[in-house]
Amino acid sequence: MTPDIVDTLCWNIVTTVADERGIEPDRIDDRLYDVLDVESLARLVEQAQRTDSMDLSVSFRMAGCFVTVTGDRTVRASAPS
Numbered sequence: 001m002t003p004d005i006v007d008t009l010c011w012n013i014v015t016t017v018a019d020e021r022g023i024e025p026d027r028i029d030d031r032l033y034d035v036l037d038v039e040s041l042a043r044l045v046e047q048a049q050r051t052d053s054m055d056l057s058v059s060f061r062m063a064g065c066f067v068t069v070t071g072d073r074t075v076r077a078s079a080p081s
Contacts, residue, residue: 006042012075013038017065020077030063045073 010032018025032038041058048056048071056071065077 005046006038009042009045009069009073009075010038012073013062013067013069013077016075016077017063017067020065020079021063028063032062035062036060041069045069045071048072 013032014025014028018028021028044056044058048054054071057068058070059066059068061067062077065079067075067077069075
């Protein structure tokens with residue numbers, strides 16, 4: 001696993017959450033590494049990309065949003081109403 005994958009995944013998660021909340025990324029109070037193990041998530045994403053038999057979807061809460069990361073590195077965030 002390359003550090004670039006971890007960095008890119010972190011950035012995508014943080015910016016997606018910030019966009020959903022309508023704030024700048026540096027205004028998010030939660031630290032991603034306090035919410036989940038990003039290196040482990042990146043390993044799972046890499047595994048999912050290498051095989052057709054793995055359909056990955058990981059969900060967690062961060063900064064008041066429900067966040068989902070899929071095996072194709074798609075990141076979605078939604079803030080409950």
